[in-house]
Amino acid sequence: MEKKRAYAFYPGCSSQLRASASNYLVSVQTMCRYLDVKLTPIPDWNCCGASIGYAGSGELARHVMNARNFALAERHLPGQDIVATCAACWLGARETKEKLDASAQLLADTNEALREAGLRYQGRAEVRHMVEVLIEDLGYEGLAQPVVKPLEGIKFAGYVGCQTNRPFGIAGESFENPMYLDRLVETLGGEALPRYEQKVTCCGGALAFSEPEKSQKQIRQIVEAAYDAGADMIVTPCPLCQANVEIYQDEINRREGTRFAIPVTYYSQLMAVAYGATPKEAGLDGHLIAPKKLHEIAVKVVPAQKG
């Protein structure tokens, strides 16, 4: 039997029980169960500081926060790659990893700070995004194998957003027009809309809270373009994109007289449903705008499977 793939899992603050992306966590766990991928949370992992914490963090404290997770992963889950599902966690952690690998001084300072928590970062742990694990370690063919319910008849606007795409991105993809989300949709039997225009537009990110009007202008463009492309729903790899683009549609409607109600889902939910999960296992109960078409497929009874 093939050896089970095992990773040091960094879920991040939004992917916790009853947090804002709790249904992302549920669907990722379900997806990984079908793909025989073992995720072990890094014991006592902490917040990455996100991109928005800069005013208080300065430089070193931010790196130290990320390095604490690396050190914990190296100690408790040696040899396993760290896998993040949140775009900001992944970006923050990867940036720290690159900085520490490049500067002996920064690494020494980081370890001096970590010593206060009884830890040491050895520079071994690799930092990856779940999408990288899917595409690079399992491959599109591997991802197609468990499909029992192709997502036929659903049109998906693949909204990649910012931080899963820039500045690091997925290897081999362009910053302006990444194709992996569309390919993933097609792998699951859904219809991708590669001409969706706002694929990599910023939703405002954390500034959706502090600058709501400016951010909602961005969100309006993202949603409008999905309708223009004929999408049934939006799919994204980022928990903040998901939240922003879903929950503010109603606000925009009330202020601007639009009638937006397009569901915003995670790639992991699509995969969970295509692999035969129940709506609950796919986290479909975690939406303000229910992804009805996905739900219909999830409750459909499939003919007896082979083997």
Place this chain on the structure above:
Amino acid sequence: MGAADLDPAARARYGTDFLREVEERVEEGQWVKMCMQCGVCAGSCPFGPHWEHSPQKIFMMIRAGEREAVLRSDAMWMCTSCYNCVVRCPRKLPITQIMHGLASYAERLGLAPKMQPTRRWSLLFWHNCTRTGRVNELRLTLGLYFMGGFVAGLKKAWAMRRIGFGLLRAGRLNPFELLRGHECRDKAGIRRMLAKAYELEAKRRGFTN
């Protein structure tokens, strides 16, 4: 002549040479002189129309020694961290990080615009997540709403009630976070480690405040 917000040693060291001050005291500040003023960053910014100064302008102002105007600008606080400017910059300047670095430096010197909403949000976020090691989303959101006072907070919370109840129904908001949310076990260790990090950064950059 020198800036009143600097300690005497820094004032003597930098005088009117603001570029050198930025190079030595701002994260990634050493890149500023590499800007060739093409303006791609300004055109790539999602919040471009809302800035007082684009990154392109900020970089030129730094070189021109317009210290006060740069550090008091609201421009850095408009960064959404989308990294569009970073990947498009032909000189590969880490513009997002420089903007964050300038914002953080302005905050340290007490020159950042006090009521700028993202400045307050950024500080709130960092304090929230470092207190227990993990973000308490409910306290964070309510903290933002109630920043302008109790009555303003109630109004804001009321205006956002539909989203709040929607998230509650969807299992994505936990009212008990108000009492106690997710947190790390080794909170004390995190606190000690961060105190050391602040101390070391101040030493390396020559900060006394």
